[in-house]
Amino acid sequence: MADRLDELYDDYILDHFESPYHCGKLECPSCAHADKNPLCGDQIRLELKLDGSTIEEAWFQGRGCAISQAGASILCEHIEGKTLEELRDMQGQDMLDLLKVPLTASRQKCGLLAFKVLKTLVYAQDEHESDLPSRPVSIHPR
Amino acid sequence: MSVSPTSTGQQPEILDVDRIQQVRRDFPILHELVHGDLPLVYLDSAATSQKPKCVVDKIVEAYEKYNSNVHRGIHALGDRMTTEMESAREKIARFIGASTAEQVIFTSGTTMSVNLVAHGWAAKHLRPGDEILLNEMEHHANFVPWQMAAQASGATLRFLPLTADWQLDLSRLDEFINSRTRLVAVAGMSNVTGTVHDVPRIAAAAHAVGARVFVDAAQSSAHGLTNVQDGNIDFLAFSGHKLLGPTGLGILYGKPEALEEIQPVFGGGHMIREVTKSGSTWADLPARLEAGTAAFVECAGMGAAIDYLESIGMESITRYEHSLLELAHARLSQIPGLTIFGPEVAHKGAIVSMVHEQIHAHDLADLLDRQGVAIRAGHHCTMPLHELFGVAATARASFAFYNTPDEVEKLASAIEKAIEVFQRRSLRRANRSL
Numbered sequence: 001m002a003d004r005l006d007e008l009y010d011d012y013i014l015d016h017f018e019s020p021y022h023c024g025k026l027e028c029p030s031c032a033h034a035d036k037n038p039l040c041g042d043q044i045r046l047e048l049k050l051d052g053s054t055i056e057e058a059w060f061q062g063r064g065c066a067i068s069q070a071g072a073s074i075l076c077e078h079i080e081g082k083t084l085e086e087l088r089d090m091q092g093q094d095m096l097d098l099l100k101v102p103l104t105a106s107r108q109k110c111g112l113l114a115f116k117v118l119k120t121l122v123y124a125q126d127e128h129e130s131d132l133p134s135r136p137v138s139i140h141p142r
Numbered sequence: 143m144s145v146s147p148t149s150t151g152q153q154p155e156i157l158d159v160d161r162i163q164q165v166r167r168d169f170p171i172l173h174e175l176v177h178g179d180l181p182l183v184y185l186d187s188a189a190t191s192q193k194p195k196c197v198v199d200k201i202v203e204a205y206e207k208y209n210s211n212v213h214r215g216i217h218a219l220g221d222r223m224t225t226e227m228e229s230a231r232e233k234i235a236r237f238i239g240a241s242t243a244e245q246v247i248f249t250s251g252t253t254m255s256v257n258l259v260a261h262g263w264a265a266k267h268l269r270p271g272d273e274i275l276l277n278e279m280e281h282h283a284n285f286v287p288w289q290m291a292a293q294a295s296g297a298t299l300r301f302l303p304l305t306a307d308w309q310l311d312l313s314r315l316d317e318f319i320n321s322r323t324r325l326v327a328v329a330g331m332s333n334v335t336g337t338v339h340d341v342p343r344i345a346a347a348a349h350a351v352g353a354r355v356f357v358d359a360a361q362s363s364a365h366g367l368t369n370v371q372d373g374n375i376d377f378l379a380f381s382g383h384k385l386l387g388p389t390g391l392g393i394l395y396g397k398p399e400a401l402e403e404i405q406p407v408f409g410g411g412h413m414i415r416e417v418t419k420s421g422s423t424w425a426d427l428p429a430r431l432e433a434g435t436a437a438f439v440e441c442a443g444m445g446a447a448i449d450y451l452e453s454i455g456m457e458s459i460t461r462y463e464h465s466l467l468e469l470a471h472a473r474l475s476q477i478p479g480l481t482i483f484g485p486e487v488a489h490k491g492a493i494v495s496m497v498h499e500q501i502h503a504h505d506l507a508d509l510l511d512r513q514g515v516a517i518r519a520g521h522h523c524t525m526p527l528h529e530l531f532g533v534a535a536t537a538r539a540s541f542a543f544y545n546t547p548d549e550v551e552k553l554a555s556a557i558e559k560a561i562e563v564f565q566r567r568s569l570r571r572a573n574r575s576l
């Protein structure tokens with residue numbers, strides 16, 4: 001049972017929760033988006049600085065549980081230096097793999113919140129390029 | 143309002159530890175293990191109650207022995223099923239103090255019951271300038287439908303302020319109830335703070351200006367705190383699944399003259415008197431508001447649930463649950479860093495919503511689940527209330543009469559354990575980074 005408890009507060013999650021990577025704002029972000037998990041109120045705002053199609057910097061601000069906030073921090077660290085193309089291929093499971101801790105279905109929503117915000121940003125960039133009107137994107141089909 | 147059970151006049155049985163152990167044997171799920179090897183400590187009855195075997199058996203019996211659509215076929219099975227359903231209606235009427243069974247409408251849940259009145263009554267009868275009095279503590283089910291009705295009718299929503307200890311500020315009732323007030327919607331008991339509202343006093347103020355009173359009894363009904371005669375309530379709603387009954391079944395009670403004013407929101411079979419090409423006329427109550435095939439098997443199950451509750455005694459249940467609440471408050475308030483949102487125990491029912499200064503409610507619920515303790519974390523369908531709390535989520539433990547003092551202790555020690563794990567981990571991390 002002790003193991004089960006320690007598992008959630010895995011060092012990796014706690015590191016990111018207590019000393020998050022790039023938690024804050026960018027001076028002039030190339031794009032930004034915020035979302036909320038309506039069930040639990042977790043909030044994440046993600047700001048990206050793009051150099052062409054490469055993520056030069058990724059920053060987040062948020063409020064919520066350890067998993068959602070650590071997830072945002074881990075994601076910011078992971079995506080810097082990647083291109084929009086690469087991020088387009090990133091799947092929900094890739095995000096869960098990055099978190100390393102096993103999560104129950106209900107907690108996966110927390111772990112995927114930042115990723116959902118990122119996907120919305122990436123799709124919006126695509127549409128920007130092809131001049132389509134922007135629309136909201138959901139990674140959880142309703 | 144201080145909490146006192148609706149009295150039956152008889153001396154209530156004292157539910158001691160032995161009696162509760164006996165009661166627990168009636169609930170098979172309470173003996174399940176979770177995560178493979180942990181005994182279940184179920185403290186989420188405010189979300190849905192567990193079911194005694196007699197309710198499950200009744201449902202199985204109905205499906206195996208007399209399943210048949212009600213009110214239609216002229217045959218033995220149909221008669222039996224109809225009798226079961228209608229006798230459940232009578233039991234429910236008696237349970238809530240209604241004078242006749244026709245005042246009990248079957249719906250699919252509290253939410254549907256509120257919507258029936260919001261769309262079939264408020265949206266049709268209210269005019270611009272009319273007012274609906276709500277408060278920010280209400281469940282979204284007793285909130286959103288009134289917003290919709292206000293939007294449809296042009297009526298205005300007003301919100302009775304709350305006190306610092308999370309009660310309704312009844313000293314300001316006169317400011318908020320006036321000749322324009324048409325409806326006051328209020329819960330019998332909050333599903334977050336556990337606050338038991340003084341419904342008779344609110345109803346008296348509403349009735350004095352000719353307004354109708356709608357009581358969301360989703361929580362209060364389960365704790366024996368609901369009698370429609372207290373305050374001469376106009377409409378009252380609750381869900382079977384929170385009251386040992388099956389899912390998919392709700393109740394709308396109404397005074398006859400109040401129910402008569404509801405226009406059917408759903409048309410279809412059973413709710414009509416006559417249908418012609420040029421139009422239709424409606425059946426009498428309760429059928430008029432029960433379009434389509436009812437959840438008749440669930441109704442039979444609900445009848446068994448009421449029988450079971452009455453065999454224990456609602457007064458005994460109310461008292462026993464309150465003793466668990468007192469124990470929980472006393473024990474939990476000793477845990478450093480934990481804040482409980484709600485009034486003193488004298489003004490509330492058996493629900494404890496809390497936050498810890500370091501551990502997010504979600505993480506707390508997760509850490510408790512890992513110890514077999516089932517609580518809920520989130521906004522519990524009360525976003526406006528959590529806005530006032532200043533937190534997006536709280537962790538909520540809710541108790542039923544099948545819980546034990548031992549489980550209250552397990553809750554408290556599981557929270558202490560969670561805090562210890564968090565702090566130990568956090569400290570280790572800090573040391574590592576030195």
Ligand SMILES: Cc1ncc(COP(=O)(O)O)c(C=O)c1O
Nearest residue numbers: 251252253281283333360361381
């Ligand atoms: C106070 C209150 N009102 C309404 C509801 C809604 O009940 P249901 O979802 O069964 O319709 C609930 C249940 O969560 C509740 O606690």
